Amino acid sequence: MTRTKQSVVVGVDGSESSLQAALWAAAEADRLSVPLHLIVINNDPSRDPYAKKVVADFSNRCRHAAGGIEITEEVVYGHPAEELVHRSASARLVVVGSRGQGAFRETLLGSTSAAVATHASSPVVVVPGGGTATSGPxxxxxxxxxxxxxxxxxxxxxxxxxxxxxxxxxxxxxxxxxxxxxxxxxxxxxxxxxxxxxxxxxxxxxxxxxxxxxxxxxxxxxxxxxxxxxxxxxxxxxxxxxxxxxxxxxxxxxxxxxxxxxxxxxxxxxxx
Missing domain, CATH: 3.40.50.620 (HUPs)
Incomplete structure (x- = not known):
């Protein structure tokens, strides 16, 4: 897939935390005037229909929230953290939720989010669950x-x-x-x-x-x-x-x- 501009790449997994990350990423892509690329990294082929449904649903919700941006979506197989770190080499920004499938309690990052934030070669934004401020410094x-x-x-x-x-x-x-x-x-x-x-x-x-x-x-x-x-x-x-x-x-x-x-x-x- 060829994109003329570096995208804001957001990893989603169907969790509420990753939905908040996707919506934040859509707003950021709109601010930066760059495309948004949503990706589900699926390591279980039996869940492929669910993965496709998730990325399509999240794409529609991001398009509704920030309708003027170009949005692409993708389902790939692999290890979520490794794949997102790999994508960071060509991304403008990688966005992940703070709590995904690997979170154990509120004060712990999901294992994927922590690995991506500390290994990626591009900036990474970790978005907490719940609402995020649109004003303030x-x-x-x-x-x-x-x-x-x-x-x-x-x-x-x-x-x-x-x-x-x-x-x-x-x-x-x-x-x-x-x-x-x-x-x-x-x-x-x-x-x-x-x-x-x-x-x-x-x-x-x-x-x-x-x-x-x-x-x-x-x-x-x-x-x-x-x-x-x-x-x-x-x-x-x-x-x-x-x-x-x-x-x-x-x-x-x-x-x-x-x-x-x-x-x-x-x-x-x-x-x-």
């Missing part, structure tokens, strides 16, 4: 690692397409916390360094995105907690990770892993 986690730059650029672009504020959050590393009532002796100096580092990171992109209002937040609480608090009323939370793509190897940052399991809004995981 885009929140980006910022640090001084090399992987931060692609994630911050993705966040600026997301804020631009949503006409929303960007909240750039940098939290001091856990190593700077001292148990008990005592503050770190160099707290003020560390905060000052973090504020200057954050301003420098953000300034790299403000010239290219003059329409995006940016609020910079330096937090003295644990990074995962800081991001989750900032994302309470957000449309999207953006984090980077240090995975190498594919299944050859993986170094998943603890911050990305933490927010994926607990975020109240869709989370975009952007590879470095």
């Amino acid at each position: 885009v929140v980006a986690g910022v640090d001084d690692s090399p992987g931060c730059r692609p994630a911050l650029q993705y966040a600026f672009d997301a804020a631009k397409h949503r006409h929303s504020e960007l909240v750039a959050v940098q939290a001091l590393p856990n190593a700077y916390f001292i148990p008990g009532p005592y503050e770190h002796p160099d707290r003020d100096e560390l905060l000052d360094l973090a504020q200057r580092g954050l301003a420098e990171q953000v300034s790299t992109f403000t010239g290219d995105y003059p329409e995006v209002a940016v609020r910079q937040v330096v937090s003295n609480i644990a990074p995962v907690q800081a991001l989750l608090e900032a994302a309470q009323h957000a449309q999207l939370l953006v984090v980077g990770h240090r995975g190498r793509g594919g299944f050859a190897g993986l170094l998943v940052g603890s911050v990305a892993r933490g927010v994926l399991h607990h975020a109240p809004c869709p989370v975009a995981v952007v590879p470095g």
Whole structure:
């Protein structure tokens, strides 16, 4: 199947979580003016009629929600996570639900969603079950690692397409916390360094995105907690990770892993 533009690819399995992911993906494809491609990866040939029914039904619902976009659909055989990671090499974006057939409880990602989010070579958005906000800021986690730059650029672009504020959050590393009532002796100096580092990171992109209002937040609480608090009323939370793509190897940052399991809004995981 030949597509002239990179598609937003969404993996669906018939669950309510994957329906929410498909509808979110349709809205995102509409914002980006790119096609939407729905895919069911079926590893049981006896379920082929059901798989075809699911993808056709989801396609119709996405077309009703975002009627102006090109939508294609596909049923393939294989391992869901491996197939979606493979598709990520040519996708603009891969979207999955946070809870699919592999979920055990609310605070655990489905095994497919977790694997795709941390192994894909394109950005991946994990959409939580239930409704998602259509207003509010885009929140980006910022640090001084090399992987931060692609994630911050993705966040600026997301804020631009949503006409929303960007909240750039940098939290001091856990190593700077001292148990008990005592503050770190160099707290003020560390905060000052973090504020200057954050301003420098953000300034790299403000010239290219003059329409995006940016609020910079330096937090003295644990990074995962800081991001989750900032994302309470957000449309999207953006984090980077240090995975190498594919299944050859993986170094998943603890911050990305933490927010994926607990975020109240869709989370975009952007590879470095």
